[in-house]
Amino acid sequence: MEARSKPQRSEAARLSKVLVKSYGCQMNVYDATRMADLLSREGYAETQSEEDADLVILNTCHIREKAAEKIYSELGKLAIAKRALNAQGRDMKIVVAGCVAQAEGEEVLKRQRAVDIVVGPQSYHRLPELLRQAKDGARVSDTDFAVEDKFRVLPAPSGAQIRARGVSAFVTVQEGCDKFCSFCVVPYTRGAEASRPVAEIIAETMRLVDAGVREITLIGQNVNAYLGADGDGRQASLAQLLDRLAQIEGLARLRYTTSHPVDMAQELIDAHGANPKLMPYVHLPVQSGSDRILKSMNRKHGADAYLSIVEQLRKARPDVAMSSDFIVGFPGESDADFEATMALARAVGFASSFSFKYSPRPGTPAADRDDQIDETVKSERLAALQVLLEEQRQGFNAATVGKELDVLFEKAGRHEGQIGGKTPYMQAVHVEGPMACIGREVRVKIIAAGSNSLSGRLMSEEAKA
Ligand code: 5AD
Ligand code: SF4
Numbered sequence: 001m002e003a004r005s006k007p008q009r010s011e012a013a014r015l016s017k018v019l020v021k022s023y024g025c026q027m028n029v030y031d032a033t034r035m036a037d038l039l040s041r042e043g044y045a046e047t048q049s050e051e052d053a054d055l056v057i058l059n060t061c062h063i064r065e066k067a068a069e070k071i072y073s074e075l076g077k078l079a080i081a082k083r084a085l086n087a088q089g090r091d092m093k094i095v096v097a098g099c100v101a102q103a104e105g106e107e108v109l110k111r112q113r114a115v116d117i118v119v120g121p122q123s124y125h126r127l128p129e130l131l132r133q134a135k136d137g138a139r140v141s142d143t144d145f146a147v148e149d150k151f152r153v154l155p156a157p158s159g160a161q162i163r164a165r166g167v168s169a170f171v172t173v174q175e176g177c178d179k180f181c182s183f184c185v186v187p188y189t190r191g192a193e194a195s196r197p198v199a200e201i202i203a204e205t206m207r208l209v210d211a212g213v214r215e216i217t218l219i220g221q222n223v224n225a226y227l228g229a230d231g232d233g234r235q236a237s238l239a240q241l242l243d244r245l246a247q248i249e250g251l252a253r254l255r256y257t258t259s260h261p262v263d264m265a266q267e268l269i270d271a272h273g274a275n276p277k278l279m280p281y282v283h284l285p286v287q288s289g290s291d292r293i294l295k296s297m298n299r300k301h302g303a304d305a306y307l308s309i310v311e312q313l314r315k316a317r318p319d320v321a322m323s324s325d326f327i328v329g330f331p332g333e334s335d336a337d338f339e340a341t342m343a344l345a346r347a348v349g350f351a352s353s354f355s356f357k358y359s360p361r362p363g364t365p366a367a368d369r370d371d372q373i374d375e376t377v378k379s380e381r382l383a384a385l386q387v388l389l390e391e392q393r394q395g396f397n398a399a400t401v402g403k404e405l406d407v408l409f410e411k412a413g414r415h416e417g418q419i420g421g422k423t424p425y426m427q428a429v430h431v432e433g434p435m436a437c438i439g440r441e442v443r444v445k446i447i448a449a450g451s452n453s454l455s456g457r458l459m460s461e462e463a464k465a
Pocket of ligand 1: 327
């Protein structure tokens with residue numbers, strides 16, 4: 001037995017495997033792909049299975065208490081798996097990356113002995129060096145806001161890596177937040193607003209498009225605050241960047257997320273009417289419909305300003321669909337304040353939304369307030385808001401039945417002969433159709449709306465783009 005298991009172990013040592021699990025926002029999904037690409041250069045192949053993994057990275061989210069606590073319960077399970085592997089003479093290194101790592105630093109190492117490395121969102125390009133230290137038995141934490149630019153250090157993905165991830169990809173264009181909403185940890189975990197240069201973003205996008213990507217979502221914590229260097233001391237806004245990217249041949253669709261109402265420049269609103277590759281779908285978090293609460297959230301805009309942005313977007317692009325984030329039960333929120341949130345949601349009519357109970361986060365101003373709202377009141381308000389938002393979502397989906405929409409096909413459907421893709425409004429659609437449509441935008445007649453996806457019929461199998 002011993003003699004047979006030894007070669008297997010050395011085989012496993014040569015072909016190291018990494019499992020990267022991402023939680024929270026789209027930027028974590030993007031960072032996870034960059035970590036996987038970086039580690040592939042170090043000899044790690046990606047795996048989806050924990051049993052196979054020599055290295056597990058949890059790319060964590062700190063936005064609400066539940067998200068952060070989930071990480072510790074996950075770490076508890078990993079610690080047990082690691083001990084079992086150690087007993088068999090194998091090892092599994094555990095890395096905590098992302099915003100919990102940034103917020104808690106070495107505390108993570110103290111709270112969970114099985115963790116080997118803690119690395120923040122601005123220093124994960126140093127993972128190879130941290131892994132070398134961990135292999136020598138050290139437990140290390142690096143949560144610096146690194147002086148070197150991680151994007152300059154990170155390797156570009158290969159064509160095969162890009163193709164394996166599908167036809168829609170994220171590109172980070174902006175990081176960090178200077179807004180300091182009084183409930184939010186992001187300015188502390190992701191740091192100050194910073195934008196990547198235009199040329200770097202164009203190069204990354206071209207590489208993705210060359211390998212078959214057809215849709216790019218530009219991401220940033222405050223993406224519409226983007227202001228990136230554009231050579232010769234010039235700077236480009238998000239609208240200008242979108243314009244430049246739209247010129248890339250083969251790229252069919254552009255999206256951007258997440259935006260802040262105060263940075264919703266007229267130029268960007270106008271781009272929705274002028275740039276045909278820019279999809280008519282805008283995720284614009286409002287958080288609350290009450291001016292009093294918006295003020296104490298330090299949002300720097302009122303409900304009317306939000307409604308007027310929506311009106312202007314609809315003027316520029318009449319079919320634009322809106323999406324938002326809401327927080328209920330912020331400290332001091334009265335029934336009347338909550339009713340104002342319901343009224344704003346009714347006035348806009350959202351295609352899709354995310355809504356949350358306020359979760360006090362250590363170190364943020366709102367967490368210290370003594371007018372916290374009772375959990376049962378929060379739950380009641382959340383339930384009422386979610387009923388309304390769900391009605392709006394279903395209504396929006398039902399309204400597309402009978403329409404002809406361009407669908408970007410992404411993958412095989414769940415049933416034999418089916419393929420699945422997305423409408424311009426981010427709705428999932430499945431149709432009977434050939435795999436040759438994957439990666440193409442094809443006209444589809446929507447014939448039915450289910451609770452989570454639409455079904456349709458191909459109008460033509462010729463690709464538009
Ligand atoms: N409690 C509840 N929700 C929050 N969000 C951010 N911070 C908190 C918090 N402390 C929500 C906001 C934000 C989304 C990403 O998460 O709605 O837009
Ligand atoms: Fe957080 Fe507000 Fe910045 Fe969004 S804009 S990341 S909610 S502080």
